Amino acid sequence: MFHTGLRKMFPLNREALSRIIPPERLKWIAYGHFEADECGAMNEWLAVAPQAQAAHGQTGVMVSLNDFADRAPRVLVDGETIDLGGKRVRFIDTPHTPHGWDAGVLYEETTGTLLCGDLFTQLGNDKALTHGDVVGPAIAAEDLFQYSALSPTMGATIRSLATLEPRTLALMHGPSFAGDCAGALSALADDYDRRTRMAQAFGL
Ligand SMILES: [Fe+2]
Ligand SMILES: [Fe+2]
Numbered sequence: 001m002f003h004t005g006l007r008k009m010f011p012l013n014r015e016a017l018s019r020i021i022p023p024e025r026l027k028w029i030a031y032g033h034f035e036a037d038e039c040g041a042m043n044e045w046l047a048v049a050p051q052a053q054a055a056h057g058q059t060g061v062m063v064s065l066n067d068f069a070d071r072a073p074r075v076l077v078d079g080e081t082i083d084l085g086g087k088r089v090r091f092i093d094t095p096h097t098p099h100g101w102d103a104g105v106l107y108e109e110t111t112g113t114l115l116c117g118d119l120f121t122q123l124g125n126d127k128a129l130t131h132g133d134v135v136g137p138a139i140a141a142e143d144l145f146q147y148s149a150l151s152p153t154m155g156a157t158i159r160s161l162a163t164l165e166p167r168t169l170a171l172m173h174g175p176s177f178a179g180d181c182a183g184a185l186s187a188l189a190d191d192y193d194r195r196t197r198m199a200q201a202f203g204l
Helices: 007-017 042-048 058-068 135-145 154-162 181-201
Strands: 053-057 074-076 081-083 088-093 104-108 113-117 168-171 176-178
Touching: 007 042, 053 058, 053 088, 058 074, 135 181, 154 181, 168 181, 176 181
Parallel strands: 053 074, 113 168
Antiparallel strands: 081 088, 088 104, 104 113, 168 176
C-alpha cells in the first residue's frame, strides 16, 4: 500500500481494499511524506494486518516513523527495492519535493509505474486513467494552493525522475496518466524552475 489515507477515512478505505485483497494480508505500507492523508491511518492498518510493516526513507523513519508507527518500520535507503513477488518497488528520495524533508516516491519497476504522491496534484474528479494533459492542471493547482516547498533543486529532482522513463504516472490527487511520462515530468520540472527563478528574482 502506498499511502494509508486519512485516519478518519480508514473504514472506507478498508472496505475498498477488501474488494482487492483481504486487508489482513497486507504486507507493506509506504507513503510519500509524513502528513495525514499520506500516513494518518498507519496504525489502523498495522492493527488489522499483523504481518504488515511500514517502510520509508532514512529521514522519514528517523524523524517521524520510529515514533509514530506502532511496530518497528523498515528503513529504505535511496534506490533500495522491495520484492513484492512479481513486482518490485524502488524507493527514491526526493527531499522537499514537493514538500517535506522526508519526501520520496516509489517506482514499480516491472510495470514502469511511478507512484508520484503529491506531484501533479490537480483539482476535480477525473476518470481513473487519462491520456490527456496532466501538466496544465498541475500548474493550475500549484498556482492555487502553492503547496510545494520551492527549492533550487526541485526542478532537477523531478527531471531525474524523468530518466526512469515511466510508462504510467500514478497520481495521489488526480488520475493516473499513461503517455509521454518523461515529457510530462520534464515539463513539470521546467515550471518549478520558472517558479524558483521568479521567487529568487523577487526575493520571496
Ligand atoms: Fe502532501
Ligand atoms: Fe497527498
